[in-house]
Amino acid sequence: MKKIIEQIKNSRNILILSHKNPDGDAVGSSLALALALKTLGKEVSCFSVSGIPEVFNFLPGVDFFRKGADFMNYDLVVLLDCATFSRTGIEDIQRVAASFDRLIIVDHHPKTEVEESAESEYWIDEKKSSTAVMIYELLIEMGVNISKDVATCLLTGIFTDTGGFQHSNTDESSMRAAAELMKKGPRIEKISRNMFSGKSVPAIKLWGKALSRIENSSNTGMAVSYVTMEDIEEAGAKEEDLSGLISVINTVSDAKFSLLLTEYDKNKIKGSLRSEDYKGMDVSRLARGLGGGGHKLASGFEMEGDIGRSIAKISNMVLRLKDKTNKEG
Ligand SMILES: [Mn+2]
Structure with a gap:
């Protein structure tokens, strides 16, 4: 984790990518990291090839996704909730990726293929319930203040990937992180309504x-x-x-x-x-x-x-x- 933190600290323009058809964990983790890095004075963009489903409109910082990304002029790319560029679904990503020197991967899927770049650091742990819980641990390690907005995004990631704390991946560290995040003020009822109910x-x-x-x-x-x-x-x-x-x-x-x-x-x-x-x-x-x-x-x-x-x-x-x-x- 130290090297990941170092890379983040040494970068100014950061692009956060996740898999296509993003779920609550992919969007929540991306936005939480983007919001937190913004407070550290970084320029941050998030990008999803398929856009962001409307259900995520309640999340703070969702505009990070709306601005789009030009794939140039980033000195760090962070890949969340997946470990290869092909999972992003971005056409021609390999050509674009050639310009990505620094790469960080944070993922909780079983490690099969992992993208590499000139300077890549990865943290892949399939025992983690969600990428959001990993981003939570990363931000704590970095000593970043976790705002209510960041907490809302992270809690959404943990909540959705554990199926509302019902799946077998619901472990102590996720519950502990969720409890700490709730102290910052997000409302779980609102997350639950937006993610699981509120159907047309x-x-x-x-x-x-x-x-x-x-x-x-x-x-x-x-x-x-x-x-x-x-x-x-x-x-x-x-x-x-x-x-x-x-x-x-x-x-x-x-x-x-x-x-x-x-x-x-x-x-x-x-x-x-x-x-x-x-x-x-x-x-x-x-x-x-x-x-x-x-x-x-x-x-x-x-x-x-x-x-x-x-x-x-x-x-x-x-x-x-x-x-x-x-x-x-
Ligand atoms: Mn996930």
Whole structure:
């Protein structure tokens, strides 16, 4: 952590990047760090290729994302909640990245690929519940005063990545950090309302459609549902309205894991995978097999094709993985 702090102290213009389709942890961590570094007199920009979903509009500092970034003239790039430039989804990032000499990575996903630059420092710890809890620890170590705004952003990150302190990654350090952050004044009810409730009627109708389609296979142990572009349009909803739906699909008690496929473009499908600790399934293995990645209990991937064929393909892969695991004993 010392070297990370040194790099930050020695930089003036800092760009904070995170993964595409940013979640509460990616946005919360980015904004918290941006707000904190601003008070240290740094010039800071945040950038997300897919923009910032409206649900995050309640977060202080959200304008850091709005100003955009030119990818030039930064003397430090910070990559949060992911470890490679490809996860940012920025087209042509490799060419741009060639100009990034100093790079810091803070992430809590299982370490697979890690980006490197001339001077890169990384802190990757998959035991951490969220990137936000890591940024909290970093700011404390740096001796930065944590304002109410910074606390709101960090608490949002911890709160969303632990599923409102319900997932098995909810550990003592997250609760402790959350308690300290709450002393600064953020309202958890407001975070909860913005992140998990406060849904529109079209969104709920879309959820209803997806939920009515759930199929549970005892063969694969998979509870699966899907949403097409047509469904989203018909409901008058937006793709971001699907955030959180997978957690409901994941409540099917006799499934080993759950899958939600979302058609986000013609023949382009996004998959979300979830499981629970006690179910003994590592969904990141499946996600990696499909070219994606993530955590043991929460992963994702993208694929091409139609929904029906994709489900068949994934089911086959699950059975093959099961076979392999059985053979490995
Ligand atoms: Mn995260």
